[in-house]
Amino acid sequence: MQPTGHVHGDAVRVAGDARQRFYDSRGYGRPLAGNEIELSRVEAAHLLFRGDLSGIALAADADPVGFERFFVECAAATDRFAVRYLVYADLRDRGFYLSPARDPWPGGSAAVADAVDFVAYERGSTPDTGNVKYPVQVVGERESLSAAGLAGRTLAIVDEESDITYFAAESGRIAGATDYEPPAALMGVLLSDRVVVWDAPEGLYERGFYGQPLTGRAAAVEGAIQLSLVEAASLAADDVLSLSASVETVGDSSGEVGGDGPAAAIVARGRAVEGERFDRRLAVYNRLREADTVPKTGFKFGADFRTYLDVETVDDLPHSEHLVRVVDPDHRFSPRELSLDVRLAGGVRKEMVFALTTVAAGGDGDSDAVRNADVEWLSIGRLTP
Template structure:
C-alpha cells in the first residue's frame, strides 16, 4: 500500500517511512520531524502520477483524491503549475534529481536568481551534495524573459503542444587576438549614412578589416574605402579620423571640427538611440581585439572575427551579436529564431545588453560626443545555445 499525502498550506506532508522512501533514496521533498517529509505541489503531483502515492487529502478529514483532481486544484492555486510540472517530470525521466528553488527546500540556497524554478543536480548527486548542474527557469511559449541577469540560467521553454526546448544562457564575453592599430591621420567625407576615406592605407582594410573598398571592374580610383557610421564614429572617437567635408549635415552635428560628434549625430538621425548602443558594443569588441562587422545578412547587429591577420586569409566569423537595451524582454520565439539561425550558420549567438542611450531617451538628449565614447561602457554579455540535458 502506497502512503497518502495531506495538503497543508502549499506543501504536501507525507508520514510513515517517507523520509527513507522518498527523500533519502530519491531526493524528493525536504525532511521534517522524524520520518515525515514535505513535498512541493509539483513533487507531490509527480509521485501521484507515478503511483508512488495512493492519494492526497486536500483538506482535513477529506477523502484523498487522485492525480486528476490534485492536478486541477494545483493548477488553480499555484502560478504556472502545469508548465512547471511538465518540466519537472521531463527532467526526472532523464535521470535528474531536482529541488524547488525556494526556501526552505534544499534548492532555495542553490538558486542564483529568484526567476529560477528548480535546480537540477548532477546525475548521481542528491540535494545533500549540493552539486547543481542546471538552474532551471520554466517559461511558457507566450511568456517573456528579461535580458538583464539572464546569464547562468537554463531556460526550459514549454510550447503550446507541451514540447520542451532547453537553452543554456552563459556569461559570453567575447575576446579576440587581432593585433592591429589603425593610423591616426585618416580623413573622410561624411555622407548620408556612411563615411568615405579617399586615400585609405591598404592595411586599414586588409589587416584591420575596416570598411569596404570602393571598387569595380572598370574603376580608375584607388584607396577609396567606405566606412559604416559605427566604424567611422569609433575611429573618430579615438582621434584617428577627421572630416574634410559633410554632405547634408546641419548644425546639430556638433562643432565644425568635431568629427566624432558629427558622425554620432548623423548615426542618431539614421537609427535613433539604437546607434548609441551599437557604437558602445562595437567599441567594446574592438577594445577586446575582435573585429566586428555588420550582421545584417543574419538578422543581427554584428558578426565577429576573433583573429584576423589578413582579409585574404579571413577565417569564419565565430559569433552573431545582437545589441539589446537593459530593459529588453525576450520572447521565447525570438530566442529560438536567433539561436537556431546562429547554429545553422555555425556561429554562437551572443547578446550585448546595455543601458547606453537610455539616459538620452529619458532625459531628452545628451552631448553627441558622450554616446559610446568609452570602450569600457557597461555591457552585459550573454550567449545562448540549445541544450540537451
C-alpha cells in the first residue's frame, strides 16, 4: 500500500516510512520529525503521477485526490506550477535529483538567485551529498527574462507544446591574438553614415581589417577605405584619424572639421543616425579591440558584431568565432528572441555573446563615459543535460 500525503500550506507532508522511502533513497523532499517528510507541490505531483503516492488530501479530513485533481488545484493556486512541473519531471527522468529552490523551499545549502526554481545535483548524488550541477530557471515561452544576473544559470524554456529547450548562460570573455597597430596619421572625410580614407596604407585593411575597400582591385582609384562610424570613432579617439571635411563642410573655405575635434564629430554623427545605441556599441567595439580581437559588423547574422580572434592577413582570414549583440543591462529577453539568436549562432558555428553595457549620456569619442564603460560578457548556448 502506497502512503498518502496531505496538503500543509504550500507543501505536502507524508508520514509512515516516507523518509527512508523517498528522501534517503531518492532525494525527494526534506525530513521533518521522525520519519515524516515535507514535499514541495511539484515533488508531490511527480510522486503521485508515478504511483508512489496513493493520493493527496487537499484539506483536513478530506478524501485523498488523484493526480488530475491535484495538478489542476496546484496550477490554480501556485505560480507557474505547470511549467515548473514539466521541467522537474523531465530532469528526474534524465536521472537527476533535484531540490526546489524557491521560498519557502531553499535548495539544500546552495546559494542561488531568487529567480532559480530548482537545483539539479550531479548524477547519482543526493541533496545531502552532491554538488549542484545546474541551477535551473524555468521560463515559459511567453514570459520574459532579465539579461542582468543570468550568468551561471541553466535556462529551461517551455514552449506552448510543452517541449523544453535548455540553455547554459555563462560569464564570457573574448580575447584574441591579433597584433596590429594602425598608423598614426590617417585623414578621412565624414559622410552621412561612414568615413572615407582616400589614401589609406595597405595594412589598415589587409592587416588590421579596418573598413572595406571603396572599389574593386581593378579600379583606377586605389587605397580608398570606407570605415564604419564605430571604427572611425575608435580610431579618432586614439588620435589616429583626423577629418579633412564632412558633408556639411564641403565647399567651406577652411575645408577642415573644427569644433571639439574629429572624435566628437564622428560620435555626434553616430548618435544622429543610430541614437543612444551608438555609444554602447562604440564602448563594446573599443573593448573588443583592446582585447586584440577584430570586430566587424554582424549585420548578416542579426548581431552587432562578429569577431575574429587572430587575423594575420585578410587574404587568409579565419572564420569568425563569436556573434556579439549589445544590450542594456535592463534589457529583457523574450525566449523566442533568445532561441533565435542562439540557434543562428550555432548554425554558423559561432558562439553567441551578449555584451551588457550602459554608457552615461554626453561626452565625445574620447570621453570617460565611453572609455570607462563597464561591459559584462554573457555567453549563451544550447545545453543537453
